[in-house]
Amino acid sequence: MLPARRLAAGKLGRWAMRSLSTAAKQAPIAMPSLGQTPKTAEGARELYDKWAQSYDETLRSWDYPAPAQAAQLLNLHLVPGGTSGPVLDAGCGTGLSGEALHAQGFTRLVGIDVSEASLKLCKTKGIYEQLEICDLDCSAGPLQFEDNSFSGVVSVGVFSYVHNFERLFKELCRITAPGGVVVFTHRHPLWGEDVDGVRSAAAALEANTEAPRWVQLLVSEPQDYMPCNPDPAESSKKINYIVHRVL
Numbered sequence: 001m002l003p004a005r006r007l008a009a010g011k012l013g014r015w016a017m018r019s020l021s022t023a024a025k026q027a028p029i030a031m032p033s034l035g036q037t038p039k040t041a042e043g044a045r046e047l048y049d050k051w052a053q054s055y056d057e058t059l060r061s062w063d064y065p066a067p068a069q070a071a072q073l074l075n076l077h078l079v080p081g082g083t084s085g086p087v088l089d090a091g092c093g094t095g096l097s098g099e100a101l102h103a104q105g106f107t108r109l110v111g112i113d114v115s116e117a118s119l120k121l122c123k124t125k126g127i128y129e130q131l132e133i134c135d136l137d138c139s140a141g142p143l144q145f146e147d148n149s150f151s152g153v154v155s156v157g158v159f160s161y162v163h164n165f166e167r168l169f170k171e172l173c174r175i176t177a178p179g180g181v182v183v184f185t186h187r188h189p190l191w192g193e194d195v196d197g198v199r200s201a202a203a204a205l206e207a208n209t210e211a212p213r214w215v216q217l218l219v220s221e222p223q224d225y226m227p228c229n230p231d232p233a234e235s236s237k238k239i240n241y242i243v244h245r246v247l
């Protein structure tokens, strides 16, 4: 039997295939600047401001499965009735992750992002009750939310631009109500190799005896990220899905 916090690759694979089979198929669109962008909040702001208008079409052409899979994981791990509080979409971009959350029944959504153009586009979809500019590296101090504001937090495709995980994870624990669930994706080698102390920062919160505190529920096997990106350097990238419950 597999350890509780790891999901069998086969099980996750079938889950991935279900999600891919419903994605719209179109010719993969090239996006050469993706791999050249500095992995910082400033780099992200510049890239995603320029990309906002065509981001959804591009990602759909790459069969991007992560938003749907992260939303399914939140649904799987939240206790029944846990969907009533708001869910924070941290790094919501143009709202693909919000659309996936909505499809899973999460209708109270708050989105934050560094890209103003992405947030503007997101607003036109009408699925978030609140959208705000925010740097997840907490460069301006603590996140702008009260303690225990959310039932869940989802962050999809964002953490390769973030570096201060010690501060961010404490903040995510603070703003998530006890029993709430935090789901994020991270690039496979960055998580596995503990780059920027991401894994250590997550583990430190498990070792705490009082808040901020969480317990790890799942680290998935590496999964496809953007499998139909026409650039082989990008299509070969893998991500882990990581889930914690706030205590």
Ligand SMILES: C[S@@+](CC[C@H](N)C(=O)[O-])C[C@H]1O[C@@H](n2cnc3c(N)ncnc32)[C@H](O)[C@@H]1O
Pocket (backbone or CB within 6 Å): 040, 041, 044, 045, 048, 066, 067, 090, 091, 092, 093, 094, 095, 096, 097, 112, 113, 114, 115, 118, 134, 135, 136, 137, 155, 156, 157, 158, 161, 162
């Ligand atoms: C690959 S997109 C993912 C967007 C959305 N979650 C999705 O799955 O389609 C990455 C998003 O992270 C945002 N981002 C990157 N660094 C950030 C930071 N430090 N703080 C907040 N948002 C950030 C970008 O602006 C962009 O919208």
